[in-house]
Amino acid sequence: NAGVMQNPRHLVRRRGQEARLRCSPVKGHSHVYWYRQLPEEGLKFMVYLQKENIIDESGMPKERFSAEFPKEGPSILRIQQVVRGDSAAYFCASSSQGGRGEQFFGPGTRLTVL
């Protein structure tokens, strides 16, 4: 069991470009969460997805950010027209059940916007 996989581990983009962050959950897990960690801050919840459904996106910025978790393949966090303020570490977590099941975290993707 390789655990939650995230790629790329490091991503550099110029302002205005698009960033795509991928998350493969633990095998058999159907619940995925995305968190963002800005420098000197704790992890902040962005979005919670189950297969093909967005359950809670209350932490997602209203513009430029989107997430999906298709029936097949990894979950994708997409940031369009990146700005310097998007530079952060983005963590994905997965769990096998809702209702406060343990979340297993990936190693994170560090996004740097030049």
Add this chain to the structure above:
Amino acid sequence: AQRVTQPEKLLSVFKGAPVELKCNYSYSGSPELFWYVQYSRQRLQLLLRHISRESIKGFTADLNKGETSFHLKKPFAQEEDSAMYYCALSGQGNTDKLIFGTGTRLQVFP
């Protein structure tokens, strides 16, 4: 507002000394509280959760609803305990989202 506060950014102790990492929370309801740990070059992992009432690696944490605290304690720190520790809460409802504190870095010197 839902919030988790970890007042110390850094806590430095010598090996064998007692450790207490502070965590206070603000939540109207019955949250579940967690401690997550991140060792150097490793991913974030669950250390313990208040409902399990376990002692993991010698660490314990008791939920004090009156003081809205969930401090992490260990009587005798070890060098391998050096890591980043995050307190988190999960509220009622079915979304499971975790609300994290800003973390405390624990340094244990030999």
